[in-house]
Amino acid sequence: MEVRFSKKAVKFLKKLDAQSAEKVRQKILQLQSMLETEGVIPFTELDIKKLKGQWDGYFRLRVGQIRVIFTVVNSEIEILLIQDIGFRGGIYN
Secondary structure, eight states, rough: EEEEOHHHHHHHHHOOOHHHHHHHHHHHHHHHHHHHHHSSSSHHHHHHEEGGEEEEOEEEEEEEEEEOOOOOOOSSSOEEEEEEEEEEEEETT
């Protein structure tokens, strides 16, 4: 499974302090490995919720005060697309 980051997500990760950025990276790697082994999104294990409204079709991964918005693209090669990363208050705008 391939992980792709949007430009917006990469920009946020670069601004984060090293410790927080590493926590986010570890959660994303954990999500990737669970998707590869189990083939389903681990909602309860990683505190993931399905989003509604303008984010319909996307999921939210919680890492403390930081939220990671992602989706899984099913094509020939499965792709985990990290659409956006941000703090709890302003990520959903």
